[in-house]
Amino acid sequence: MKKTDLSNATFIVPIRLESNDRLRNVITSLCYILHNFKTNVIVHEVDSESVFEETALPQITEFLDGDTTGLNHVFEKSDSSAFHRQRVLNDMLMSSETKVVVNYDCDILLPRTSYKHAYDIINNEHADVIYPYGDGNWQKQIFADDEMVSNFLSNDFDFNILLKKSKTYMSKYGFCQFFNRDIYIEGGMENENFVAYAPEDVERYHRFTTLGYRVGRIPDWVYHLEHERTHNSWLNNPHMKDNNDEWERIKEMNVYELREYITNQEYYKNRMV
Numbered sequence: 001m002k003k004t005d006l007s008n009a010t011f012i013v014p015i016r017l018e019s020n021d022r023l024r025n026v027i028t029s030l031c032y033i034l035h036n037f038k039t040n041v042i043v044h045e046v047d048s049e050s051v052f053e054e055t056a057l058p059q060i061t062e063f064l065d066g067d068t069t070g071l072n073h074v075f076e077k078s079d080s081s082a083f084h085r086q087r088v089l090n091d092m093l094m095s096s097e098t099k100v101v102v103n104y105d106c107d108i109l110l111p112r113t114s115y116k117h118a119y120d121i122i123n124n125e126h127a128d129v130i131y132p133y134g135d136g137n138w139q140k141q142i143f144a145d146d147e148m149v150s151n152f153l154s155n156d157f158d159f160n161i162l163l164k165k166s167k168t169y170m171s172k173y174g175f176c177q178f179f180n181r182d183i184y185i186e187g188g189m190e191n192e193n194f195v196a197y198a199p200e201d202v203e204r205y206h207r208f209t210t211l212g213y214r215v216g217r218i219p220d221w222v223y224h225l226e227h228e229r230t231h232n233s234w235l236n237n238p239h240m241k242d243n244n245d246e247w248e249r250i251k252e253m254n255v256y257e258l259r260e261y262i263t264n265q266e267y268y269k270n271r272m273v
Contacts, residue, residue, distance in 0.1 A: 012092035133222035139171035
């Protein structure tokens with residue numbers, strides 16, 4: 001099968017593989033993307049040792065018959081228990097060189113048509129940001145196991161296999177966004193005052209809409225491969241109070257205050273040098 005051309009896009013995927021289901025999910029999502037699309041993927045892993053290189057990459061390489069063209073794995077050694085996803089995402093954003101940049105959680109899949117549709121909208125400058133899934137009951141939570149994923153991968157990515165253990169749930173802000181790279185940077189990138197998960201997804205949407213950028217949606221499904229919630233998740237994140245305080249500050253700002261706030265952040269100024 002000929003791959004769909006998304007060569008002017010870079011998927012930026014921050015990972016810390018803290019559980020076996022996270023490991024299975026990143027293997028599944030990258031096999032899906034790299035098999036179906038001619039594109040660029042940066043996987044930035046932060047951990048005490050590289051689980052991705054030792055375990056995930058060999059399985060991905062085998063599935064793709066050795067052709068991992070477009071995949072770049074960056075390993076950053078860290079013994080910190082906190083996963084500063086926003087800083088990692090900004091590192092990858094600044095290193096990307098394509099017009100389209102995709103902020104991509106390692107646990108999600110989309111219909112093949114949604115990737116192409118979102119890519120074309122951004123690449124042709126019809127929008128600045130695209131959320132490639134609907135606002136509302138557009139999330140399929142997938143409760144997969146190894147056998148189910150193996151069947152999915154070996155049967156031309158038939159989503160009916162995953163839907164055998166699923167439920168419909170709300171979708172709104174997270175998962176994945178397609179950005180015009182220049183706008184992503186101009187609009188403040190990722191807010192590094194948030195650490196780990198929540199409520200950075202809400203803040204990102206609020207910020208780009210408040211600043212007047214063209215934010216659109218594709219009304220289709222997002223398939224969320226469920227996983228264990230570790231200490232970095234919104235349920236257990238020790239930084240949640242600080243994260244929530246940051247969100248409370250930002251949502252009270254008008255467009256001028258928000259723009260000034262962004263441009264005065266040290267992480268932003270340092271990256272603009």
